[in-house]
Amino acid sequence: MGPGPADVHPRVLAALARPTIGHLDPAFVAMMDELKTLLRGAFRTDNALTMPVSAPGSAGMEICFVNLVEPGDTVVVCINGVFGTRMKENVERAGATAVVVEGTWGRAVDPEQVERTLAAHPEARLLAFVHAETSTGACSDAQALAEIARRHDCLTICDAVTSLGGSPLEVDAWGLDAVYSGSQKCLSCTPGLAPVTFSERALDKVRARTTKVNSWFLDLNLIMGYWSGEQKRSYHHTAPVNALYALHESLVMLAEEGIERAWARHAHHHQALRAGLEALGLELIVPEAERLPQLNAVAVPAGIDEAEVRARLLARYNLELGAGLGSLAGKVWRIGLMGHSSRPENILLCLGALGTELGALGHQTDTGAALAAARAVLGTD
Template sequence: MRSPPETSELDTPSRILMGPGPSMIHPRVLRAMSTQALGYMDPSFLEIMDDIQELLRYAFQTDNEWTLATSGTGTAAMETAIGNIVEPGDTMLVPTNGYFGDRMGKIARRAGGDVVTVDAPWGEPLHPADVADAFDEHQPDVFGFIHAETSTGVRQPNVSDLTDIAHDHDAITIADCVTSLSGVELHVDDWGIDAAYGSPQKCLSCTPGATPLTIGERAREKIQNRDDDTGSWYLDLDLVMEYWGDERNYHHTAPTTNFYGLREALRLVAEEGLENRWERHRAVAGELREGLQNLGLEPAAEKEYWLPSLNSIEVPDGVDDAAVIEFLMDEYDIEIASGLGALEGDIWRIGCMGYSARRQNVACLLTAMEDALEAQNFDVDEPAIEA
């Protein structure tokens, strides 16, 4: 027999989470998640699932029947959407202006799709004219785009313009709303989005593990008319929906306490009201953006496509981006993140999501950032907090 390893009681540092996610979990969500388990066919548990569906329809602003939480983290929801909608031989159009558009392409290839791209620089949104050109050139069956690009802090404006182009070409649209759901204005039905997924651990302030997904009628029809099975049995929506729908057929054991937490997180959204919540993110992140500008830092994203939930900030010349991140963590227990992919070393990414999007966190971060920049001998323009 191998011997048991020695470990100590769970003892975690108290971080202020202002990275690209996870954000801080709301205390009511933590409490809900500490509730004893129920069987996955218990009538009380099925009611919790019904509540999640209704609350998600509100958060996504959709009437879609196929609205659910996938049993995995954000990438599982992305793969569920793409893996079910993209059939072998389909062409999928994805953007090149960030990390997660690229991931969409990777997953589409695994599903047997041919991937074509529409270009925009990292740090800028897609332009409808470019999307129209790409449609004319490639005639894609599926168009995936990122509503809120976590790697660049860019919000895609004018979503309806993009989905109109897709629908004029009979294509299905998939929107990545991982960093926007409940934190940034989003109207799945009104904006013509055929499939969208969010994330529990960003603006919803829940733990990762059960991820919001909604599938509209056009996408559903494509899925149900597939010639062959999806590559994944676990993420096969036709089977998964037999559990979420009226059949209540066992497919796999649902992540029990993640569902408790997600329900509570979504109740908090309903209580606050979506429009108030979007405004809170704008206001608190606005204070952050302005405060950082007062320190002499520059936002990387233009105001018109600024993403309040994820603020990308240019690293000034002569400042060591990693040293600042480390300083904030070591001295103030604050987490922010570096750039990803093409913007590594060029930007910091500062999240302002859900329960993390509070003025106390912004105040603390601004003071800490001033301290960190001074430690780097950066000439801070004005103090963040005026005497």
């Protein structure tokens, strides 16, 4: 129950262990086509270029920036946590200037601040922001931000690493241009793949580049030949065949559940966890309207050594919680309710373990009340 990797369902692990076949084998190519269709369903898009990058989510971020940014460009980057900071690094390494919209850790990005910044920087053609900040649990209004970007003639790069599959994300309806995610969060696949999707507007910009992308491995002009060649797949790199079996299976499971039901499940379980945490006297650091259901950042009570609690939970309950990152290091626990981890038994295990260990460390809690509160929300689940 950390910030990912989430628990992986046995069906997905079984798919992962299927015999490896060639990455250009007709059977594998047919599976890739299915995978792309399933991924479009998860992203809620018709974008032709929707595919998994053969590397972790960080490479998903990088593929967006190295392809859409050229040296000398100005990019407006919203920072309200660790991953916005990393976006700024990406912009600068691509030789461009990052204009930062400095937000508050634990809060959503402020659309008015973005509006003012874009108005002050008419030379910017790109707005980058994190939809679901994994480091804080804050959810920004991606739809509003995309609308503002469009009015200022900007494309958007949106980090959906933690939102995809766990809470509403509507790539086409919201008009997002380049969106990246990770396989190991709410899709509940193993870590190592980065699903991405690009609008035609974004691809037009890639095609119109006057400089070569500085990464060969992540150059979309080359990758498109492997993932979307119409007649004949051209060899680019050896695809991670088994990891793609697993992602395919996790997307089949998501389609079986239905994405809207998956969103509702995450929201429901979040309410149960939240009720239990409040009964333990613990507070979520993100204001209610801006909370992600799948990533719950909980303030560590005064006088408690947060690392000691995590070590006890791991050793005694086989339960992993996430530590704080960046300016929240030492101040929060991050409790993930992602994908297959978002289950009633996990919520009850977590509350029971947290209540018991906090009690053992001298912090007054009523573990029984916390379990009852969560159980009441879960109902007949």
